[in-house]
Amino acid sequence: MSLNKSQKEAVQTIEGPLLIIAGPGSGKTKTLVERMVYMIKEKNIKPEEILISTFTERAARELSTRVINRLKDENFHIEGMYIGTLHSICLKIIDENIELCRLKKGYRVLDNVDQKFFIFSKLKYFKNIDGFKMFFEKKEYLTNWKIGEILIKWFNKFSEEGLELTDDSFLSKAYRDYEKMLEEENVIDFSSIQKEAFRVLKNNEVALKAFTDKIKYIMIDEYQDTNTIQEKLIFLIAGETQNICVVGDDDQGIYRFRGATIRNILQFEERVGKECKVIKLEVNYRSEKDIVRFCKDWIHSLYWDKFRHSKELVVPEEKDEDKTRVVRLSVEDSESKWQERVANFLIFLKNSKKIDDYNQVAFLFRSVRNKRIISLAHYLEYRGIGVYSPRSNLFFSRDEIIMVVGVFLYILSRPESKIYNNEYKLDILDYYKKCLNVVEKKIKSDELFKDEINQLKEQYKLERNNGALLELYYKIIGLSLFKERFENKAEGVLGNRELYNFGIFSKIVQKADQISGVLKIKNDNILKVGDYFFTMHLKFLKQNGVDEYEDIKEYAPKGAVSFLTIHQSKGLEFPIVIVGSLESVPEGDREEDEELEKRYIPYNDFEPDYRIKDFDFWRLYYTAFSRAKNLLVLTAIESNKGKRVVPSLPFKRVYESTPDILSGDLKFGDLEIEVTNSIHLKESYSYTGDLLKYKECPYKYRLNKILDFQSIRTIDNFYGTLVHETLESLNKSILKKEVLDETLLYEEYLEIYETMKKRDNLLLSKEILEKGFLQVLNYYRSEFVKRKFRDVEKNIFALRKDYTIEGTVDLIVEEDEGLKIIDFKTGSDELSEEIMNKYIEQIKLYCYLLSVNTTEKVVGGEIYFIKNNKIIEVDYSLGDEDKVLKEFDTISERISKGEFSEKSSSKEKCLKCEFKNHCFGINMI
Incomplete structure (x- = not known):
């Protein structure tokens, strides 16, 4: 496989520490694949001696798939290779040394939602810790949920830094108690996974030796997004040989809010402890020359001093043409005109056959939960343009979820329920009324549904054990209103969105069962179960938002433009990228917590505090701009009214020097748009x-x-x-x-x-x-x-x-x-x-x-x-x-091929199945 000079050097540099600075589109994944193949095939390194960490599971599976494909005709087996995210690798370390852990066999990993519920359920213990009132005294009007979120922010920060706090401050005592609670419940949160793996290896020489005797070579991708505890773990398992290859681009370090520190990649050479080789991959094979030029102008418009690795991105010979490929598509002070212009542009691309499918276009925003962005998505759908936006907080507004929630309310709620109690101020009440109204209208218009739902409601009025909420959920989706949707023959994520949402709701219900501890719904506890489910569980999830399904293979579903956050787009590329949120300005919440952070993490002051928000802002939008392959479009509703100037000052220079899409600078005749790459992953x-x-x-x-x-x-x-x-x-x-x-x-x-x-x-x-x-x-x-x-x-x-x-x-x-x-x-x-x-x-x-x-x-x-x-x-x-x-x-x-229509012919097995009530193969009702 052909490699340029820098790529080849990176592939063949195996011993000792190596830093690869890989600019966007520079063939990083290809280089990593060839480096692994070279190590195994040419250097006779055993696959089980190699550890490779990637930032996402998608990247890990893509990497392993490509290595397997390169070695498939050879007598090599890579089954023993440690490959995955650092979190998944740390979980493997924990599992292999479970007897040395604070955890026991069968532990559970808390996701972000689980962690919030966990903290909320323990809040009374934290409130009794000395110093609680003083810590929160300046934070007025805080709900219990908000108090929990603040605690989680600090607990995660301490775990990501690998801190062991011993002082008597409120936060230190709360964190120590929190760790004890996790241990007692045999659970671990996402941020503590790496800390526990590090603790196990650091405190047990035998376990560490067994691991380092096995792992001889380490490769860490996206190193700019690693945190302090990850760096400690990497250096620990590298041992004295320091055969560490780290790969990344400091210009794309955008995960500080998750604990990542840019210091890791900027100071790697001096922190590694021995002479380190640095190789820069600077040929951008992804983007057109004008897009590369624009990205360079953007990143160089800020003074970086020592807080950036110098690099000079260029394009290969075949792309070295001066053609306009960065334009703006905006209007002045009119949201409706903006929506219309955006839609007309997309329809023009499709009708003129510049694109074959709308999935060749991605919109990138700072947040996709903004009302203006959601309104644009609805308008595009109205114009016949599909929109894929799984993180837009639309889950609870989907028709199928409104109906399911309404049926739950109809069956479980009682006149004495909290949701009907005027003294109980429930901010979700309007939503519940809407859900119930939809169901009641359906009852009036559909006699079959009316009979079915009333029969089900009667079951839950009787003195009997009816199973937990999950069992009720499967009875609900077995009603005629829902079960017909399960015969959907559409393909892909978008075509099956309803069913994926039903699957997500099954997780929501299962977690409610788990947290509430209810085994059976009976007449004497139905009120309590319903009150928890509606006034706590669903209320919290609706307030915080539930993401819809995302497929790691089908990241850009056919028939739809993608609406993504910039963070969500990390590691992806699209033929056409439309970047919005140009009203944004550098901002941060560090001032309030700055002194506290310095108290607990005094060494984490690598960048000047007053410059951090600017650095992070420029890196974020550099990441967004560099996703584009053939065309980059800046879009905004321009405004000079009031205090809000759009585009904002940081974009002013690059925006004003960018031509309008209809200025004539962009020659549509010579514009060639590639298809969106599909990711081939081995299942x-x-x-x-x-x-x-x-x-x-x-x-x-x-x-x-x-x-x-x-x-x-x-x-x-x-x-x-x-x-x-x-x-x-x-x-x-x-x-x-x-x-x-x-x-x-x-x-x-x-x-x-x-x-x-x-x-x-x-x-x-x-x-x-x-x-x-x-x-x-x-x-x-x-x-x-x-x-x-x-x-x-x-x-x-x-x-x-x-x-x-x-x-x-x-x-x-x-x-x-x-x-x-x-x-x-x-x-x-x-x-x-x-x-x-x-x-x-x-x-x-x-x-x-x-x-x-x-x-x-x-x-x-x-x-x-x-x-x-x-x-x-x-x-x-x-x-x-x-x-x-x-x-x-x-x-x-x-x-x-998606061949799933065939059903079991065994009535005995079907009677035990959760889906028996809506299986068309056998009449179970």
């Missing part, structure tokens, strides 16, 4: 989670795996997982030759149960709990545990042409003739021939997967039935897996 499939699920019911597979509808946890699944996780813990202790007696084993079993109980919101009877432990105890007392254990819960992979097969082996034991796979089943061996054949097929597949992950001989496996301590031997010879591999090929192709 991963497993035997039980994909192959068997799809074979059982493609219709349900689509709902669970593609549209992400949440499953209702059952007692049977809960019980099986409890036994399985206890066996895993026991086997790891045996593998490590740890001393373990029956009393300790029982304590471990109960600890796992308590963790799962909090996580899954389920309970086991004392009888079933004792029965589960007896099975574990029988295994512990058996001769089986005296065998030579080699590995526990080993992840194994195999690469196919268009996808990857993955699996996890419960246990690997060593025999004289070779390795054996052990697969534990919590039931007995009294099974149908069909089920037994599936178990045997799975063992043979796993034998194959293990054989391509090791140089040792794999001789077969055993199915161990815990319930009655029976073992079924499974012999293996190379080729036994051919049948199931062909089946994987067929099913993966069907999944990629």
